[in-house]
Amino acid sequence: AQTVTQSQPEMSVQEAETVTLSCTYDTSESDYYLFWYKQPPSRQMILVIRQEAYKQQNATENRFSVNFQKAAKSFSLKISDSQLGDAAMYFCAYKTSGSRLTFGEGTQLTVNP
Protein backbone atom coordinates (compact mmCIF):
# COMPACT_ATOMS: atom_id res chain seq x y z
CA ALA A 1 0.00 0.00 0.00
CA GLN A 2 1.12 3.50 -0.71
CA THR A 3 2.07 5.66 2.24
CA VAL A 4 2.87 9.33 2.56
CA THR A 5 4.96 10.65 5.43
CA GLN A 6 5.36 14.21 6.63
CA SER A 7 7.96 14.14 9.36
CA GLN A 8 7.44 17.71 10.57
CA PRO A 9 4.22 18.04 12.59
CA GLU A 10 4.90 21.76 13.07
CA MET A 11 7.05 24.39 11.38
CA SER A 12 7.38 28.11 11.82
CA VAL A 13 8.80 30.86 9.63
CA GLN A 14 9.28 34.58 9.84
CA GLU A 15 7.25 36.70 7.49
CA ALA A 16 9.13 37.27 4.19
CA GLU A 17 11.45 34.33 4.84
CA THR A 18 11.57 30.96 3.09
CA VAL A 19 10.44 27.65 4.53
CA THR A 20 10.58 24.09 3.24
CA LEU A 21 8.09 21.40 4.20
CA SER A 22 9.16 17.79 3.79
CA CYS A 23 7.26 14.86 2.34
CA THR A 24 8.30 11.34 1.47
CA TYR A 25 6.21 8.58 0.00
CA ASP A 26 6.43 4.89 -0.63
CA THR A 27 5.17 3.30 -3.83
CA SER A 28 5.97 0.61 -6.33
CA GLU A 29 4.12 2.46 -9.10
CA SER A 30 5.98 4.28 -11.84
CA ASP A 31 3.14 6.54 -12.91
CA TYR A 32 1.66 8.73 -10.20
CA TYR A 33 0.92 12.28 -9.19
CA LEU A 34 1.80 14.34 -6.17
CA PHE A 35 0.01 17.29 -4.65
CA TRP A 36 0.31 19.79 -1.85
CA TYR A 37 -2.91 20.98 -0.29
CA LYS A 38 -3.34 23.81 2.20
CA GLN A 39 -5.98 23.83 4.94
CA PRO A 40 -6.34 27.21 6.67
CA PRO A 41 -8.42 27.63 9.84
CA SER A 42 -11.49 27.98 7.62
CA ARG A 43 -11.16 24.22 7.06
CA GLN A 44 -11.30 24.53 3.27
CA MET A 45 -8.86 22.26 1.41
CA ILE A 46 -7.06 24.29 -1.25
CA LEU A 47 -4.73 22.89 -3.89
CA VAL A 48 -1.34 24.60 -3.77
CA ILE A 49 0.68 22.76 -6.40
CA ARG A 50 0.86 19.47 -8.30
CA GLN A 51 3.63 17.38 -9.88
CA GLU A 52 3.44 14.56 -12.38
CA ALA A 53 5.98 11.84 -11.65
CA TYR A 54 6.97 11.52 -15.31
CA LYS A 55 8.05 15.17 -15.42
CA GLN A 56 11.60 15.88 -14.37
CA GLN A 57 11.04 19.61 -14.09
CA ASN A 58 9.95 20.79 -10.66
CA ALA A 59 6.56 22.46 -10.55
CA THR A 60 6.30 26.14 -9.59
CA GLU A 61 3.30 28.28 -8.74
CA ASN A 62 4.26 31.85 -7.89
CA ARG A 63 5.90 31.73 -4.43
CA PHE A 64 5.41 27.97 -4.13
CA SER A 65 7.77 25.44 -5.65
CA VAL A 66 8.58 21.80 -5.15
CA ASN A 67 11.76 19.76 -5.04
CA PHE A 68 10.77 16.42 -6.54
CA GLN A 69 13.36 13.68 -6.14
CA LYS A 70 11.83 10.60 -7.73
CA ALA A 71 14.59 8.16 -6.85
CA ALA A 72 14.52 9.25 -3.23
CA LYS A 73 10.69 9.38 -3.26
CA SER A 74 10.79 12.86 -1.84
CA PHE A 75 8.49 15.78 -2.61
CA SER A 76 9.19 18.89 -0.56
CA LEU A 77 7.36 22.21 -0.76
CA LYS A 78 9.23 25.50 -0.64
CA ILE A 79 7.37 28.66 0.25
CA SER A 80 9.27 31.83 -0.58
CA ASP A 81 8.56 35.29 0.82
CA SER A 82 6.21 33.81 3.40
CA GLN A 83 3.06 35.77 4.13
CA LEU A 84 0.75 35.74 7.13
CA GLY A 85 -1.93 34.20 4.92
CA ASP A 86 0.28 31.17 4.34
CA ALA A 87 -0.32 30.03 7.90
CA ALA A 88 -2.21 26.76 7.61
CA MET A 89 -1.97 22.99 7.79
CA TYR A 90 -0.21 21.66 4.71
CA PHE A 91 -0.88 18.18 3.40
CA CYS A 92 1.19 16.24 0.94
CA ALA A 93 -0.86 13.81 -1.16
CA TYR A 94 -0.21 11.00 -3.61
CA LYS A 95 -2.43 9.65 -6.34
CA THR A 96 -2.17 6.92 -8.94
CA SER A 97 -4.45 6.32 -11.89
CA GLY A 98 -6.68 4.41 -9.49
CA SER A 99 -8.19 7.66 -8.28
CA ARG A 100 -7.71 7.72 -4.52
CA LEU A 101 -5.71 10.53 -2.90
CA THR A 102 -3.53 9.31 -0.04
CA PHE A 103 -2.59 12.08 2.37
CA GLY A 104 0.30 12.58 4.75
CA GLU A 105 -0.25 13.49 8.38
CA GLY A 106 0.08 17.21 7.74
CA THR A 107 2.46 19.98 8.81
CA GLN A 108 1.11 22.94 10.75
CA LEU A 109 2.84 26.08 9.48
CA THR A 110 2.97 29.19 11.63
CA VAL A 111 4.06 32.50 10.09
CA ASN A 112 5.47 34.98 12.60
CA PRO A 113 5.15 38.70 11.87
Added chain:
Amino acid sequence: DTAVSQTPKYLVTQMGNDKSIKCEQNLGHDTMYWYKQDSKKFLKIMFSYNNKELIINETVPNRFSPKSPDKAHLNLHINSLELGDSAVYFCASSPRSGGNTEAFFGQGTRLTVV
Protein backbone atom coordinates in the same frame (compact mmCIF):
# COMPACT_ATOMS: atom_id res chain seq x y z
CA ASP B 1 -20.88 29.76 -7.54
CA THR B 2 -19.85 27.20 -4.92
CA ALA B 3 -18.17 24.31 -6.72
CA VAL B 4 -18.59 21.56 -4.11
CA SER B 5 -21.25 22.25 -1.53
CA GLN B 6 -21.92 20.27 1.63
CA THR B 7 -24.79 20.63 4.06
CA PRO B 8 -24.85 21.02 6.94
CA LYS B 9 -21.53 22.64 7.93
CA TYR B 10 -22.03 21.66 11.55
CA LEU B 11 -23.99 18.77 12.98
CA VAL B 12 -24.38 17.97 16.68
CA THR B 13 -26.35 14.87 17.51
CA GLN B 14 -26.80 12.25 20.17
CA MET B 15 -25.43 8.73 20.13
CA GLY B 16 -27.70 6.27 18.42
CA ASN B 17 -29.25 8.78 16.04
CA ASP B 18 -29.25 8.50 12.25
CA LYS B 19 -28.04 11.48 10.23
CA SER B 20 -27.25 12.42 6.65
CA ILE B 21 -24.78 14.79 5.05
CA LYS B 22 -25.53 16.04 1.56
CA CYS B 23 -23.04 16.95 -1.14
CA GLU B 24 -23.50 18.54 -4.53
CA GLN B 25 -20.98 19.61 -7.15
CA ASN B 26 -21.68 21.91 -10.08
CA LEU B 27 -18.39 21.30 -11.87
CA GLY B 28 -19.65 18.57 -14.17
CA HIS B 29 -17.19 16.12 -12.64
CA ASP B 30 -17.58 12.37 -13.01
CA THR B 31 -16.02 11.31 -9.71
CA MET B 32 -17.01 12.12 -6.16
CA TYR B 33 -15.51 11.16 -2.80
CA TRP B 34 -16.08 11.15 0.92
CA TYR B 35 -13.09 11.71 3.18
CA LYS B 36 -12.96 11.64 6.97
CA GLN B 37 -10.63 13.95 8.92
CA ASP B 38 -10.11 12.81 12.49
CA SER B 39 -9.18 14.84 15.55
CA LYS B 40 -5.48 14.63 14.64
CA LYS B 41 -6.30 16.12 11.22
CA PHE B 42 -5.54 12.88 9.41
CA LEU B 43 -7.50 12.59 6.15
CA LYS B 44 -8.61 9.22 4.94
CA ILE B 45 -10.78 8.21 2.02
CA MET B 46 -14.03 6.45 2.79
CA PHE B 47 -15.82 6.10 -0.53
CA SER B 48 -15.50 7.06 -4.17
CA TYR B 49 -18.13 7.06 -6.90
CA ASN B 50 -17.60 7.39 -10.62
CA ASN B 51 -20.70 8.22 -12.63
CA LYS B 52 -22.93 6.99 -9.80
CA GLU B 53 -21.06 3.72 -9.43
CA LEU B 54 -19.14 2.83 -6.28
CA ILE B 55 -15.45 2.33 -7.12
CA ILE B 56 -13.77 2.68 -3.73
CA ASN B 57 -15.16 1.37 -0.48
CA GLU B 58 -12.58 1.47 2.28
CA THR B 59 -12.86 -0.43 5.52
CA VAL B 60 -15.71 1.61 6.89
CA PRO B 61 -18.41 0.34 9.28
CA ASN B 62 -21.54 -0.60 7.38
CA ARG B 63 -23.38 2.00 9.44
CA PHE B 64 -22.03 4.39 6.81
CA SER B 65 -23.88 4.22 3.52
CA PRO B 66 -23.18 6.52 0.58
CA LYS B 67 -25.82 7.22 -2.01
CA SER B 68 -25.35 8.83 -5.40
CA PRO B 69 -28.68 9.65 -7.06
CA ASP B 70 -26.84 11.25 -9.98
CA LYS B 71 -23.25 12.13 -10.74
CA ALA B 72 -23.62 15.62 -9.26
CA HIS B 73 -24.69 14.36 -5.85
CA LEU B 74 -23.13 12.08 -3.27
CA ASN B 75 -24.81 11.87 0.10
CA LEU B 76 -23.56 10.12 3.22
CA HIS B 77 -25.98 8.48 5.61
CA ILE B 78 -24.81 7.33 9.02
CA ASN B 79 -26.87 5.00 11.19
CA SER B 80 -26.62 4.48 14.93
CA LEU B 81 -24.06 7.22 15.46
CA GLU B 82 -21.23 6.54 17.92
CA LEU B 83 -18.92 8.88 19.80
CA GLY B 84 -16.03 7.78 17.59
CA ASP B 85 -17.83 9.04 14.50
CA SER B 86 -17.11 12.60 15.60
CA ALA B 87 -14.92 14.09 12.89
CA VAL B 88 -14.93 16.44 9.94
CA TYR B 89 -16.33 14.83 6.80
CA PHE B 90 -15.26 16.20 3.44
CA CYS B 91 -16.94 15.67 0.12
CA ALA B 92 -14.77 16.13 -2.97
CA SER B 93 -15.01 15.73 -6.71
CA SER B 94 -12.62 15.37 -9.63
CA PRO B 95 -13.15 15.43 -13.40
CA ARG B 96 -12.42 11.73 -13.72
CA SER B 97 -11.20 8.91 -11.57
CA GLY B 98 -7.68 8.62 -12.89
CA GLY B 99 -4.85 10.79 -14.03
CA ASN B 100 -3.38 13.92 -12.61
CA THR B 101 -6.65 15.56 -11.76
CA GLU B 102 -6.79 17.00 -8.29
CA ALA B 103 -9.79 16.73 -6.05
CA PHE B 104 -11.91 19.80 -5.33
CA PHE B 105 -13.15 19.78 -1.76
CA GLY B 106 -16.26 21.02 -0.08
CA GLN B 107 -15.99 23.08 3.09
CA GLY B 108 -16.44 20.06 5.33
CA THR B 109 -19.08 19.02 7.83
CA ARG B 110 -18.04 18.95 11.47
CA LEU B 111 -19.98 16.12 13.08
CA THR B 112 -20.08 16.00 16.87
CA VAL B 113 -21.70 13.02 18.55
CA VAL B 114 -22.59 13.55 22.21
